[in-house]
Amino acid sequence: MKRSRDLLLIRYITIFILMFQLFIKGENRSIICLVFILMFIINNHLRMFYLEKEYSVIISIIVELLVIPIAQMKFGGIIAFYLVGVSIDLFTLKNKVFKYILGTIVLLMEILINDNKNIEQIIIYFILFSTFLILLNYISKIYSTKIEAQHLYDKLRVSEEKLIKANNELEACVYSIEELTLLKERNRISREIHDSVGHALSTAMIQLSAMEAVSQKENSKVKDMAKNLRLFINESFKDVKRAVNELKPDEYDDYQGILRIKEVCNNFEKMSGVQVKTFISKGDWNLSTKQANHLYRVTQEVLSNSLRHGKAKMVKVIMNFTKDEFIISFKDNGIGTSKIEESGVGLKSIRERAEEIEGVVDIKSSYGNGFFVKITVPREEER
Template sequence: MKNKFFIFIHYFLIASSLIQISISGDKLSGVQFLLYLCFIILFNLRLFYINNKTFLFFILCLIDWILCFFLHLTGLAIPFLLFLIPLIDSFYYNSKPYTYILGTAGLGVCVFSLRNFDIGTIVNYTALFILSGGVLEYFKNNQNKIISFQNKIDELDIQKEELLNSIHDLEIYNESIEDLMTLKERNRISREIHDSVGHGLSTMIIQLNALYAAAKNNTDDLPQKILDLNSFAKKNLEEVRFALRELKPIDYNKYETIILIHNLINEFKKMTNINVQFTFSKNIWSLNEKQSHAVYKAVQEFLSNSAKYGKASKITIHFSYTETSLIVTMKDNGIGCTEIKKGIGLKAIEERVKETDGTVYYESLPAVKGFFMRLVFFKNRTL
């Protein structure tokens, strides 16, 4: 993008030089007018149609100095202001070594146009030419530094945003994993208590009943003690069962799909060493059998395709439960594809999801990096 200030300066210098020529009483001949017109056309081409820091831009600047030289040969007293236009383009828009070549050429044209003046005027204008070039070079270097710093700031802002997003995703992932681990641990403890303590107490009750039957003909107080022990064991068994009911969530079955997906992902990670982040929202509700099967198979197929075809190193899967639907989003950072061809896997996913009255959407390059898929399942669909 050309500097808007210098664009204004170009037109200002052209207008000022023409006014200066008019005031001095000089009249432009046909050739001089044509050269002036070419001069105006060339700097407009550079400003609006030619990218700076290219060889073509350098050639057009060099032609400017040649036009200035020919204007002087025609006998026109060229105002110094006109030299500033190729001078600006030579120093500000060109890079080394083009700047040095154009600066030397411009200085030569400037000195040649002043050869009929006294030495003092030549020295003054030469010094002014060199000083102007130095100022432009200094201005360009400072602006390049500012642009470089701004680019670095922009890059840091992007990295900061990506880091914040990663932290947010990690927090959601940790919360999901904690909830899932807590649920699985509670279920394990519940099962262990039921299998060990509950079984032991049940066996104790059976044995006590047998002892009571064997000892009921005795005259001592053994039967009563056995009855008391039996009653105590039954009481403890009821307490264990109550504790189990309290420990195991009543709506545990609604987490079954989540646990199945989590186990599937863990097995996939062990087999492929691909980083898979699985997260889910809090307000979970139960899927019907077809929905649960469709979700499981879709995740399974997506993981397989990401590893086999996408060559992905990271996969993110999120289950978002709303009041009316479950939205499953899956994305990998693989190589992707510009044209998605439906193979057996994708067709199977679409068929299973549509059987549940759900929807499927997927896209890849250039819309997203890698491959993205979104499934929607609606609540309370009995199929």
Template sequence: MWNKKLLTFLRYYTLLLIIAGIILKNENINSVMIIFIFIFIINNQLRFFSLEKNYQKIISFGIELIFITISYKWIGGYLIIYLILSAIDSNILFDRFMQSFFNIVIAFIGVYLSYNESLEFKFVTLGILGVIIAILYFIKDENDKKLQAQELYDKLRISEEKLVKANRDLEVYASSIEELTLLRERNRISREIHDSVGHALSAIVIQLGAIERTLGKSPEVTKELTRELKKFAQNSLKDIRSAVREIKPKEFEEFEGILIIEELINSFKKLTGMDVRLAFTKEKWPLNSDQAFVIYRIIQEFLANSLRHGKATSIQIFMAFTEYKLVVTLKDNGVGAKGLVEGMGLKSMRERVTEIGGIFEYNTKLEQGFLVKLELDKKEKLKIHSQGDNNGENKDHIS
């Protein structure tokens, strides 16, 4: 936006110079000339303060150019001041096309009115006019760029607000979908339990009733019913185990350790409002129970310390699964520390990692946050699995 106070001052100052020039160069001013000058000033002020439509301003400016030509020829004054007043209006009030058109007209009027003047007068008048028009062009161009930048900023701000609203709506929608999915899953599980466990228990109750009726009367029949009941119970147990495996997918069992870590982070975010971001490499391999427990405890400790001691507002956690090892990096944007003395928390982290054959490192600087890095060997996982197989243990507890 143009500075209206400055423009108003320049306008009045230029009008004052025009009047002063007329008084200095014309000693025979009469009432008609004074009326003419007043009409000229009124037209100029109306265009700047009252006229709003573009065609009205164009008509008013055209009248002013005619007034300038007549006034300079008839009443006198300084030509350059007349032209400066017109140049200010043409470069302020109109768009690029009319601005250029009126600047050409003003230059033509300047050439026409100085035609009979000396070469020096022409050079000074037209030279100053050219410089002023060029400056006004530059100011108008910069002002237009500022307006465009402001419009773009306003559009971006509106777009950002819409995106934030859309993100909130998506979060609500996702939460609703999650709840609906959970209800559907519970309904499915209840059906599975009803169809498998309920049917098996009902059949067993019926069989026990038959056994009770034959007990003492027909030992052979009782034995046969007992054998059938045992066989049925074994088959039902297999069916129930199969149903449980379907309810709990193999992928969940394999990556249960990672899912528990994600649940920990989501709960921490909801409770504290802190920005915590967890990322993985595309390829992942399942953690054994020791690895999952150690990583869980270290992340838990790191989150608590970042909030309590580091005064952090953002935490980034990255789990990089390679062919041979897992590298977990935890970084916050907290206050950091200088000359940190390793306390119980860090010692506990280090001990947990080294106990399962891993490497633990940390780094911090004042006002540069806190960084923790741990490496776990994938072979350690394979070794633990092998031990479980050799001991004849059920591998379901290692996920």
């Protein structure tokens, strides 16, 4: 507000009029008067452009209010023109107590410190200056509303950008989970077909071979029928094996480690009643057996700590592959702690297991804000 072009123009006009009254009309030629005007202008500019903290602005205003009566009595001029800059800066203060106390002092100075002995003119000056202060107060409120609206708009824009980013990440995670679930389901179906249909066909082939052997001894016509049926079933069995091999996804083995971690999260949710939200971002490489086993145990330990120590009701588990790292993070809504002590077996075990796979552990917590654990594991070079 204090840097508004219109208010700056008013401020400079009043300073120009004040200089005209002192130097031209009042014929002041003293060095003291010149120094006062220079200090007066400098003080105004300091408040406008350099003093950002409110207490420093208040000190500047108080100093000016103390000097103005002395200057007006010594050099003359209309008191209102001395007080315009102070009045504008008053309404930039957020502290309402100081704003209204200093505003009252300004109005009293306008009434009491006046060379004009005409009561009517004093009343007119007072009314005009009071109107000026009311307008400044109105402008201040409009400006504050504008600033608040701008801040709200900025927050909404940032929130929208974060929401879009989170939505994109969520879509990627959902896609990854769907894809992994599909791989798991295809693997299950192929195993079921192999175990049920394949086993039935194998049994039928064994039985037909036995029938063929018995009928050969008895010179029965059933021999050729059993042989042909056995060959037919054998071909069907080969077709089933080919179908199973095609149905079984090659990528399933690559993500067994991730699926094991997801499975332990699902089992923990069923057994404990704690809600476990799992987010997976699939990459183009997979964890080694050692990495998967260690992270599996780490997940068990973190989830157990969230329930036992943190009294959490919900845990977010985010798994993300980057080009060179796998990152798994856990965030619960438990009671948290203001001091993390790794003297216990649980946290020491987590850090030791992470170090064994060259991982980096980041643990954060604060009272009332739950527990956060992030483990970053480097990609193993293919051998």
